[in-house]
Amino acid sequence: MQLALVEVQRRIQSRVPLPWIQPDSAWLAAQRHAGRPVVRFKDIPLEWTDFRLTFRQTADILHRFEAIDRAEHTAILAVGRDGNTLEPIVHNWYAATSGADPSDAGNRVPEGAPASLDQVLLLALRPFLMRCAEALMQREDLSGWTHGHCPVCGWEPDFAVITPNADRRLICGRCTAQWVFGSSTCPFCANDDRALVTSFATRDGRYRVYACDVCRRYLKAFDGRNATRSVLIAVDTIATLPLDAAAMQKGYVG
């Protein structure tokens, strides 16, 4: 299922134009200071025909692999078909989950929406947000970001990479932007007491888990210090599924 989803995202991503996002430095500094990401909804290069296609194909894949049942699938497709319904839903969901513009925040999903709508929106919006991350991550201004959430889209990290010079870079679970974050600080609750962060590696040393004993969340990382390749999100998140099982067995949550 992961591979089918990656395939859809890759196909759409290649069609999405690189957005022209040129915020001025003062505005960027103000966003950074407030812990707000830089991509507002209007900055996303959303082409609605492409988005609706991704949305529908994502729902189809989740249904095909039995991640959502028939009733959910039908309800999701109905949302996707009606442009007047879908557009404000996507807008509100992004505004509520990014925090990029506090004056713009509404409900994350409408009342009575299908339970899996959140997941379908996350996956369908990803190729568009990845292009925003590509356009922005070159900028020096983002390097001073010190928060646990994403500087581009405000989402949480869901993977990390340890660089050859031992920095830990977090990787956003929505747009895949990367940013440096203290390796002994929990990105979810900012706990930085080393005694309360449990860390363990796989036997081959390729992967590592950081688990927080305050909020009980954990984060997996690819250890690039002795690696012969760089991190490959699609491959590494699947290769580390046994680590999720190990972390959950110890009582941590993803």
Ligand SMILES: [Zn+2]
């Ligand atoms: Zn992000």
Ligand SMILES: [Zn+2]
């Ligand atoms: Zn924590």
